[in-house]
Amino acid sequence: MLVIFVLVVIVSACLIPVAMRWLREQGGLDAPKPAKPPLRRSHRGEDIPRPGRKDKFAYAKQMLANPTGPEWAMWRLLKKAGISHLFRRQWKIYPSGYIADFYCHDARLVLEVDGPYHEEPIQREKDRARDTVMLKAGLTVVRVTSEELFKSPDVALSRIQKALPPHLLPPQPVPRH
Numbered sequence: 001m002l003v004i005f006v007l008v009v010i011v012s013a014c015l016i017p018v019a020m021r022w023l024r025e026q027g028g029l030d031a032p033k034p035a036k037p038p039l040r041r042s043h044r045g046e047d048i049p050r051p052g053r054k055d056k057f058a059y060a061k062q063m064l065a066n067p068t069g070p071e072w073a074m075w076r077l078l079k080k081a082g083i084s085h086l087f088r089r090q091w092k093i094y095p096s097g098y099i100a101d102f103y104c105h106d107a108r109l110v111l112e113v114d115g116p117y118h119e120e121p122i123q124r125e126k127d128r129a130r131d132t133v134m135l136k137a138g139l140t141v142v143r144v145t146s147e148e149l150f151k152s153p154d155v156a157l158s159r160i161q162k163a164l165p166p167h168l169l170p171p172q173p174v175p176r177h
Helices: 004-028 053-065 069-081 121-136 144-153 153-163
Strands: 088-093 098-104 108-115 142-145
Touching: 004 053, 004 098, 053 098, 069 098, 069 108, 069 153, 098 121, 108 121, 108 144, 121 142, 142 144, 142 153, 144 153
Parallel strands: 108 142
Antiparallel strands: 088 098, 098 108
16 A cells, blocks of 8 residues: 555656646646736726725725715615615625625615626626525615616616615605696
8 A cells, every 4th residue: 555655656746747847838827817806996086906805894994985986876866766765885795795885674685786897707607696695695686787877877776666665665746737
């Protein structure tokens, strides 16, 4: 048994450098690494670096102080509709640790504003996985693209209002004839 172990160690020691050299020649080891997520840009044009897992609270606080353009526009839309008091901005969802752009506790509704970065295939997969975790936690997720928000805010608002229970919505004015 010891002889087999020694032979495996010797063969491994000889083959690993050869395999590494071959991988480098094929471009496997020096292949470009996947790009890091871009810096988050606030509505004021400031870059906000993305955090590690342990800095989530600080990051949420920073995002709260410096919302992106689409997040700022969504907040203004919610205020105009009279339902902003229902939502908390940049809320950490437990136990997953995800930070929701907007969260309505009474309706268990997560509202996400997706910019162009969310159109990339890798980010779409991450968003699907994130949505699955939130759905399993009993939350409803509504995603609104920044394009939809700026081009047709009424459509975006109606999607959000449909996801809210009727008793949370402000009363509609009765039309006079």
